[in-house]
Amino acid sequence: MIGLIDCNSFYASCERVFRPDLKGRPIVVLSNNDGCIVAQSAEAKRMGIARGAPYHQNREFLESVNAEVFSSNYALYQDISNRVMDIVRRHVPRLEIYSIDEAFLFFEEDQKREGLERLAASLRSEVERCTGIPVSLGLGRSKTLAKVAERHSKREGGFFLLSPEKEEEILRETPVHSLWGIGRRKADFLGSRGITTALEFRNLEDWWVKKHLTVVTLYTLWELRGRSVISAELAPPPRKEIVSGITARTPLTTLSQMRQAMARHAQSAAAKLAGEKAVCSLISVSMNTNRFKENYSQSYKGLVLSRPLAYPPDIIKAAIDAMEEVFRPGLPYIRTAVNLGGLEPADGLEGDLFCSEEFRVSEERKRRLSLAQQEVVSRFGRMALVSGATGMKSKADLMNRDYLSPRYTTCWEDIPSCL
DNA sequence: TCTGGGGTCCTAGGACCC
DNA sequence: TCTGGGGTCCTAGGACCC
Numbered sequence: 001m002i003g004l005i006d007c008n009s010f011y012a013s014c015e016r017v018f019r020p021d022l023k024g025r026p027i028v029v030l031s032n033n034d035g036c037i038v039a040q041s042a043e044a045k046r047m048g049i050a051r052g053a054p055y056h057q058n059r060e061f062l063e064s065v066n067a068e069v070f071s072s073n074y075a076l077y078q079d080i081s082n083r084v085m086d087i088v089r090r091h092v093p094r095l096e097i098y099s100i101d102e103a104f105l106f107f108e109e110d111q112k113r114e115g116l117e118r119l120a121a122s123l124r125s126e127v128e129r130c131t132g133i134p135v136s137l138g139l140g141r142s143k144t145l146a147k148v149a150e151r152h153s154k155r156e157g158g159f160f161l162l163s164p165e166k167e168e169e170i171l172r173e174t175p176v177h178s179l180w181g182i183g184r185r186k187a188d189f190l191g192s193r194g195i196t197t198a199l200e201f202r203n204l205e206d207w208w209v210k211k212h213l214t215v216v217t218l219y220t221l222w223e224l225r226g227r228s229v230i231s232a233e234l235a236p237p238p239r240k241e242i243v244s245g246i247t248a249r250t251p252l253t254t255l256s257q258m259r260q261a262m263a264r265h266a267q268s269a270a271a272k273l274a275g276e277k278a279v280c281s282l283i284s285v286s287m288n289t290n291r292f293k294e295n296y297s298q299s300y301k302g303l304v305l306s307r308p309l310a311y312p313p314d315i316i317k318a319a320i321d322a323m324e325e326v327f328r329p330g331l332p333y334i335r336t337a338v339n340l341g342g343l344e345p346a347d348g349l350e351g352d353l354f355c356s357e358e359f360r361v362s363e364e365r366k367r368r369l370s371l372a373q374q375e376v377v378s379r380f381g382r383m384a385l386v387s388g389a390t391g392m393k394s395k396a397d398l399m400n401r402d403y404l405s406p407r408y409t410t411c412w413e414d415i416p417s418c419l
Numbered sequence: 420t421c422t423g424g425g426g427t428c429c430t431a432g433g434a435c436c437c
Numbered sequence: 438t439c440t441g442g443g444g445t446c447c448t449a450g451g452a453c454c455c
Binding site for chain 1: 420421422423424425426427428429430
């Protein structure tokens with residue numbers, strides 16, 4: 001049996017942990033820049049507030065129902081997530097952390113129903129007691145069925161074990177668009193062929209799904225039939241790319257503004273790369289104008305690097321060079337991003353047999369400088385040592401976060417106090 | 420005025436090679 | 438008149454997830 005544990009309305013629940021006065025009140029959490037609604041408490045969901053809706057279109061309604069609004073506080077959410085996952089791991093050692101608020105749990109084949117129910121009950125109560133976060137748990141024969149079970153558990157008080165005998169009944173009442181891996185486009189396509197429930201989808205023939213949809217959708221079909229084909233990733237797989245980007249409040253139109261923006265993204269991406277102990281061999285930059293306005297335009301440039309890079313100033317220079325090739329002065333760019341690809345472990349790198357002694361010395365110097373920079377940053381904070389090319393501003397400085405809650409658990413100044 | 424960000428995987432099509 | 442075929446690699450774009 002495979003379980004899926006999910007933190008209920010995670011971001012909203014995190015905000016409520018330190019604000020018990022918000023019990024019973026609708027809460028919404030906004031995306032970066034306070035742009036969209038990305039999480040809602042159960043109360044807000046019941047009022048019909050949709051995930052992904054632009055905040056500015058819902059502001060009046062939210063005020064009218066006395067909703068509490070928060071900017072995203074990822075430092076807080078990630079820390080609480082770590083605490084939740086530590087507790088879950090103590091009960092079920094074989095777990096795969098799937099996202100900030102979800103994990104798959106893998107149980108022995110022969111585990112009895114009563115044992116699973118007992119385990120689920122103690123797991124759920126301990127997580128809530130120790131962290132303040134309510135969680136729900138669903139179990140099924142595959143990851144996809146565990147997702148279905150978890151969704152159904154919301155109606156069953158937070159736990160549901162989807163046994164094979166119950167699958168047909170539950171899949172009949174599960175809309176096909178709510179399945180894991182079936183998004184809007186695929187649901188629309190299936191709907192146009194008269195397929196609206198998970199059961200109708202499960203009864204399709206393999207060749208038809210492969211022909212009209214993708215092989216991934218075929219895996220979803222097999223999983224619904226109880227064949228577990230989406231594998232368990234008990235250790236996090238190495239990352240394949242790193243993206244750093246932001247949507248600016250006011251358009252960037254000059255080359256010097258764009259150089260600084262790209263330097264900031266490149267620096268932040270390079271820091272993540274160092275955290276992964278990896279090097280990159282592809283770098284690309286993209287610049288987009290407002291996609292909701294006329295004359296939407298995007299500029300993109302990818303570079304295949306002649307040798308892998310890890311040294312932040314090298315990455316910053318490559319990003320700026322790529323940007324300058326496609327930058328069009330005067331266009332009102334608002335979205336800018338740097339993407340590092342072709343990631344490989346830094347220690348697996350082979351030296352160049354034919355490189356000069358001078359080159360070897362300079363590479364060694366860069367390596368030691370990078371280590372020193374990481375040391376400074378880890379001790380004095382991310383902005384303690386930055387490239388001058390960034391204009392000495394961080395991404396966070398440029399973001400709009402009007403409703404940010406304190407970093408209660410990760411910052412000395414923000415620790416709650418009753419004095 | 421305001422409409423996110425960071426990931427993964429798949430597919431189609433072009434370039435290139437033998 | 439007729440203009441191979443199969444493999445690989447890369448890129449761009451689409452779809453999906455949270």
